[in-house]
Amino acid sequence: MFPQPENHYLAQINVSVSRYDQxxxxxxxxxxxxxxVNAIAERAEGFVWRLKSDAGNAMDIRASxxxxxxxxxxVWKTAEALEDFVWKTAHVKVYNQKAEWFxxxxxxxxxxxxxxxxxxxxxxxxxxxxxxxxxxxxxxAAFGWESLPQVAEWRAKRCG
Numbered sequence: 001m002f003p004q005p006e007n008h009y010l011a012q013i014n015v016s017v018s019r020y021d022q023x024x025x026x027x028x029x030x031x032x033x034x035x036x037v038n039a040i041a042e043r044a045e046g047f048v049w050r051l052k053s054d055a056g057n058a059m060d061i062r063a064s065x066x067x068x069x070x071x072x073x074x075v076w077k078t079a080e081a082l083e084d085f086v087w088k089t090a091h092v093k094v095y096n097q098k099a100e101w102f103x104x105x106x107x108x109x110x111x112x113x114x115x116x117x118x119x120x121x122x123x124x125x126x127x128x129x130x131x132x133x134x135x136x137x138x139x140x141a142a143f144g145w146e147s148l149p150q151v152a153e154w155r156a157k158r159c160g
Contacts (some may be wrong), residue, residue, distance in 0.1 A: 012111070014110035015105075034057075048075040141148055
């Protein structure tokens, strides 16, 4: 377990490879809702920051040669604030349909780590944390929901 250090916030990264190109009509159920879900996140209590391009869209950011590779990163004041956003807003409706748009990667697709208040992580930092989790399992450098004893919704929903 990795409790929240004093003067730190929770950073998260999650990655996916979509089944479809961004302009494919079969992906519209996701792409048509992403702006609304991001707006909910930005208004959520405990939200600090999210990765986005100058146009305001994280789907524009290329962290891979694969144009279907998508990255999402954000920073939250607490794990509980992130948990509330994930499971108690319209985000959960999109999450519940994820298999329609995103196949399982067969490896960890998300990681958390603590960042000092005021620090904004780069996507390179996020990818490094995810690779650390994949290579070494949970540690202070990178961990998953299971390392956050103060949250429980993910257990019922099988997230991560």
